[in-house]
Amino acid sequence: MNTKTIGFIGGGNMATSLMRGLIASGHSPQQIWVSDAVPETLQSHADQLHVNISADNAEIVNEADVVVLAVKPQILRDVCLQIAPQLKQKNILLVSIAAGIGQQSLALWLGANTAIVRCMPNTPALVQTGATALHANPQVNEEQKDLAENILRAVGLTLWFDDEAKLDAVTAVSGSGPAYFFLLMEAMEQAALELGLDEHSARLLIQQTALGAAKIALESAESPAQLRARVTSPGGTTQQAVETFLQHGFVDLVSKALHAARDRSIEMSKQLGAD
């Protein structure tokens, strides 16, 4: 387990997932610092996670060996400009998890010599089943690469990408991805109620089915199409359902949704970044 002090600027959904995941995997809460603009958020982190809190982003930079930028992309520029003067005095690794903000913008705001790992995690980090893509700028040394990887690997799978542009696609696939599965679960639950199941039974059956499908997909050497075929008895119930999905443009719809997410990531970098 790494013994570095990890600072989070922004203590919202994603930072909470990462902090909980790190603590669950053995990282000491004493070696985690978090700042936030909302005092109640900070107090709840102190009460529930027993991490160190501060209302001052500058204090996070002072205390930490690595700082994770976990604010919304819309305010990232202001936060970076705020901490930039301190970074000149303290050469530490910055890890940005903001969607759609590229290395070029981060370097402009934080200082050209700053070691920056840009990454795209997802909320299942909360249960140590996250998936994170990472990209390092040339200032990041091997030790810092290991440090960033250790933080994110504590909460799930990590994958490095040399080509930063791929992170827009990753955002559309795994960054936003949990929401797509939750949407499917919501829709299945609604349909299950229409079919006469009670809410409790429907939710349990759907959750366990999602878990089982993910587990089998991970553990099997077969493709999703082959696994689907194993459920689909000719002339049976699954065939009816799958044909209904396909006839109504399911595959095209998923493609359109992922393209829209990818395009939004690119658009955000143009609107909010300096790329």
Ligand SMILES: NC(=O)C1=CN([C@@H]2O[C@H](COP(=O)(O)OP(=O)(O)OC[C@H]3O[C@@H](n4cnc5c(N)ncnc54)[C@H](O)[C@@H]3O)[C@@H](O)[C@H]2O)C=CC1
């Ligand atoms: N939620 C998700 O599934 C994922 C989010 N991300 C990225 O993570 C970042 C954070 O997203 P969420 O956690 O969902 O947002 P969030 O809104 O839950 O958290 C942001 C936090 O920053 C705090 N904040 C606002 N201004 C601040 C300031 N000046 N200084 C310090 N803290 C301040 C807010 O009070 C809030 O608690 C975003 O950049 C997003 O693109 C990346 C991957 C997945």
Ligand SMILES: O=C(O)[C@@H]1CCC=N1
């Ligand atoms: O919706 C968003 O913009 C962020 C990035 C990926 C997941 N949540």
